Amino acid sequence: MGSCKGQVLMDRYAPLRRRTITLVGLMGVGKSSVGRRLAQTLEMPFRDxxxxxxxxxGRSIPEIFAELGEPAFREGERRVIARLLDEPPxxxxxxGGAFMSPETRALVKEKAISVWLKTDLAVLARRVGRKDSRPLLRDADPLEVLKAQAEVRYPVYAEADIMVETGDAAHNVSVExxxxALTAHIEGKSAA
Known part of the structure; x- marks a missing residue:
């Protein structure tokens, strides 16, 4: 009986598994954490x-930034995302900066459904301030960096297919x- 219930649940998610779901948003919003849980729930592979x-x-992002600079990192990021978007869903x-590339945005629009995860900047500043692994935050006030990024990036993130305000909720709530939002988006497209 349990497998029948699981089959019904997975059938409900079948329309969500037809295309890659790309998560975009500022650093600390939970793209990786929410993405892993979303992949597990939908029984899809996860890529970061x-x-x-x-x-x-063959090196860490801080090393890439330090040794090659941000432009080299962004170019590598663009190539990697293009390759990943050619994989099965x-x-x-x-x-956080990937969606800023016009080429990457066009590829995501063509090959995936984009979801902008949005959270209050003060919440994000608290989250990212706990880690020392973010090159863009070295010797900077996280809230000020996030405010500056939001000003530039929010108009571009707004081009995503879906926006989800996650707030400071637990990751499982954000996944729900x-x-x-994905279900409503897909049902809206099929009704059109």
Whole structure:
């Protein structure tokens, strides 16, 4: 009986598994954490663009920034995301600046459904301030960096197919919000 219930649940998610779901948003919003849980819930593979960039480059993102600079990192990121978007449908967590590339945005629009995860900047500043692994925050006030990024990036993130305000909720709540938004988006497209 349990497998029948699981089959019914998975059938409900079948329309969500037809295309790659790409998560975009500022650093600390939970693209990787929410993405992993979303992939598990939908029984889809998970890819983290930052991890894939590090693997391709053979070094960490802070090392790439320090040794090669941000432009080299962004170019590598663009190439890696293009390769990932050619894979079968999966959940793809992108870096905060990835969606800023017009080429990457066009590829995501063509090959995936994009979801902008949005959270209050004060919440994000608290989250990212706890880690020392973000090159853009070295010797900077996290809230000020996030405010400056939001000003530039929010108009571009607004081009995503879906926007989900996640707030400071637990990741499982954010996953439920994303699934509800994706379902509404897909049902709206099929009704049109």
């Amino acid at each position: 663009a930052d991890n894939e960039v590090e693997s391709a480059a 999966h959940i793809l967590a992108t870096g 919000q994303v699934i509800a």
